Amino acid sequence: MTVDGLPDDLNALKAMVLSREAENAAYVRSSRNCSVTALVAALFVGNAALAEAQNQPAAIAVKWYEAFDENRPDILEAILSSNWQELPSEPEVARGAQSATSGLKMLHTTFPDFRIAIDDIVTDGNKVVVRSTITGTQMQPFAGLAASGRKIRIQAIDIHLVEDGKITKTWHSEDWMTGLRQLGAFER
Template identity: 35%
Template sequence: MSQDPIVTSNGLAERDRIAIETLYRAFSDHDPDLLDGALAPDWQDIPLAPGQAAGREGMKPLVHAFSAAFPDVRITIHELIGAPGRAAVRAEITGTHQGEWFGVAPTGVRFTIPIHEFHYVRDGRVTHTWHLEDWFGWLHQVGALGTGEKRAGEKAE
């Protein structure tokens, strides 16, 4: 499959597409101020991360924390499918675990996890985001979980 993102707009306004791409670029560029041009002030992030405040301003500390945990992070959009006022994104996060994340001390392990998100957009700003990242897969990749394999005859708990 091509590394270039597949974009199917079907009526998604150009400025709305740019807002979505800018949201991801804020993480890759370690620049939370990019969120000002991408997200509505009352943007809804569903679900919120533990301790995350609501709205655009609530995401900025998360960008900082993400940058500290994964200084070489990249979010790559593989597919953006849009319709007027809404879009679906299939992307992946890659990076190296160099700072604490989810209570896991730095491991120095490189990882790749998929993300799937749905966005509502209006007037060139994202208003709602429903997201799912494979953090369970991340925990496994960085060695924070056991293999989960049981030896023959061992009882499952």
């Protein structure tokens, strides 16, 4: 799947840019009027395309899922604005990356094998909608439930607003009714 004509995988994107750089460099070298300036310009265009692609809203939103999947709070700190807000959220929840990193740490403590996989991405300007699947095994108390060793598999849907290269808001919805059922919350 591609987003806005770009490959899903950042490595594939880098390979595409490097291939274009090589094509541009080969063309410039083969030209009779080859100049150092033209060669540098060709390489710059390739690197600028890679930098621009990495700053696209979809690429920035994908980093959110990398952070949660790989337990990397440093990624969240890099991509969230200082006043990032999760919606809906409790009134006392602080804005900013610290709120998200606390959630990340809690999830990886409670579900040590926590994983999140992107299923779909849709972009509309600077909004990115992501449907994902969350899995994990509950090894610590969660939502009033003792550690059960049970596995969860739930769906989440997020809408990320990206402004000036940072996520400023995330509307977040997870299917915790299914998760709580899987953890035995409704057993009699």
